[in-house]
Amino acid sequence: MELVLIGFAALLASGLTLLSGFGLGTALMPVFALFFPLPLAIAATAVVHFANNLFKLGLMAQQANWSVVVKFSVPAAFTAILGAGSLTFFDQLPPLWHYSIAGSSFEITTVKAVIGSLIILFALLEMSTRFQALAFPTRWLPIGGALSGFFGGLSGNQGALRSAFLLKAGLSKESFVATGVVSAVIVDAVRLAVYGSVIFVGQLSQAQTLALPVAVGAVCAFIGAFLGKRMLQKVTLRTVQLIVAGAMLGIGAGLTIGLL
Incomplete structure (x- = not known):
């Protein structure tokens, strides 16, 4: 049943990302978090995200603007290490608070509070039409890369920031997408190296159960992704976007207050 739910959720999340504008990692990570400890859920999502972007990279690498990749992705790679390391640090901190509801015990942990808050924040940003229209000057590319890399390493939420900083880089539509894919692959590779050396090794018995999911x-x-593209060519559909965002807000709130 767990595999059926994960498979269905991944299919649905991937399809809806094409229709809602949300990134695959942003939509899929909360689903994994329902079944696995949060650091493992983030790491598992990173593997799926990395595999998906490697496929895109093989198709689009030649269209990437490598000058922009260097300015944006080199800082992102370094801060992704910091973000991934922060995830393991937060996971090792003691619970913040214990409470009971109707005889059931719950606890608020630092890692769930941080990641849950980030899910809520990025869901709100993705919903904001004002943020969607935001674009930073090209001189901010290294700073944008650093921010995107850090949050990518910490929680996997990097797409919204990456887009905001690449929009004014003078790229064609194809080059914009390809450059974003290259940057995502670099961040994913770096954070997976950290996850693999810390999270997967530290929770080896549980990590082994992740292979099939x-x-x-x-x-x-x-x-x-294939079905979503065939169903609708638009990259943003407001109704679907609000449904996805609503689900993310609910899961983010559940993590933050310890219900999930």
Whole structure:
């Protein structure tokens, strides 16, 4: 049943990302978090995200603007290490608070409070039409890369910031997408190296159970992207965007207050 739910959620999340504007990692990570400890959920999502972007990279690498990639992705790679390291640091901190509701016990942990708050923040940013129209001058590319890399390493939420900083880089539509894919692959590779050396090794017994769910998630994500593209060519559909954002806000709130 767990595999069925993960596969269905990955297919749905991947398809909806094409229709809502949300990134695959942003929409899929909360689903994994329902079944696995939060650091493992983030790491598992990173594997699916990395595989998905490697496929895109093979198709689009030649269209990337490598000058922009260097300015944006080199800082992102360094701060992704800091973000991924911060995730393991927060996970090791003691619980913040314990409470009970109707005889059931719950606890608020630092890592869930931080990641839940970030899910809420980025869901609100993705919903904001004002933020969607935001674009920073090209001189801010290194700073944008650093911010995108850090939050990518910490929680996987990097797409919204990356787009905001690449929009005014003078790229064609194809080059914009390809440059973003290259940057995402670099950040994913760096954070997976950190996750692999700390999270997967530290929770080896649980990490071994992720192989099949990650494989199912990756395959279903590919199928979902294919079906989503055939269903609708628009990259943003407000109704779908609000549904996805609402689900993310609920999961983010549940993590933050310890219900999930």
